[in-house]
Amino acid sequence: MVQELREAGLRVTMARQAVLTWLTVHPHSTADAIAEGVREQFGALSLQAIYGVLAACTDAGLLRRIEPAGHPARFERRVGDNHHHLVCRGCGRTEDVDCVVGERPCLEPVDEHGFVIDEAEVVFWGLCPACQAAGGSMVGTHYHEEEWQ
Numbered sequence: 670m671v672q673e674l675r676e677a678g679l680r681v682t683m684a685r686q687a688v689l690t691w692l693t694v695h696p697h698s699t700a701d702a703i704a705e706g707v708r709e710q711f712g713a714l715s716l717q718a719i720y721g722v723l724a725a726c727t728d729a730g731l732l733r734r735i736e737p738a739g740h741p742a743r744f745e746r747r748v749g750d751n752h753h754h755l756v757c758r759g760c761g762r763t764e765d766v767d768c769v770v771g772e773r774p775c776l777e778p779v780d781e782h783g784f785v786i787d788e789a790e791v792v793f794w795g796l797c798p799a800c801q802a803a804g805g806s807m808v809g810t811h812y813h814e815e816e817w818q
């Protein structure tokens with residue numbers, strides 16, 4: 670951890686080590702979850718301090734930030750590959766899925782319109798087993814009553 674921070678050109682602080690350590694065990698955590706977890710293990714750190722650490726480590730390439738539409742951002746230490754995510758529409762649970770191609774961009778548009786394409790953002794949306802078991806009631810979508818019958 671110390672070496673990774675140094676190689677990324679970041680000063681080694683307790684807060685940065687604590688956040689990276691937490692994310693090693695709990696990938697795809699939100700800032701809130703990280704703050705809570707880090708507090709339990711390493712003592713008080715303000716949410717502001719956590720945000721600062723996350724921003725610095727993301728900028729330095731030590732963390733990847735994923736922002737599924739309509740859900741809070743999540744952070745992970747698995748950087749440098751083109752893996753994708755499965756995201757639960759209900760609870761936001763996020764899982765890694767390897768890219769079948771491996772390199773960016775793994776999809777090509779039918780018409781590039783002259784763009785140089787460097788990335789295709791792929792997110793698989795669905796319902797996790799827990800939310801399926803809950804009958805989809807945790808899903809933020811509104812259903813008409815008839816559709817339940």
Ligand SMILES: [Zn+2]
Pocket residue numbers: 757758759760761762796797798799800801
């Ligand atoms: Zn879920």
Ligand SMILES: [Zn+2]
Pocket residue numbers: 697745747752753754764765
């Ligand atoms: Zn991931």
Ligand SMILES: [Zn+2]
Pocket residue numbers: 751753767768769770771775776791
């Ligand atoms: Zn892919």
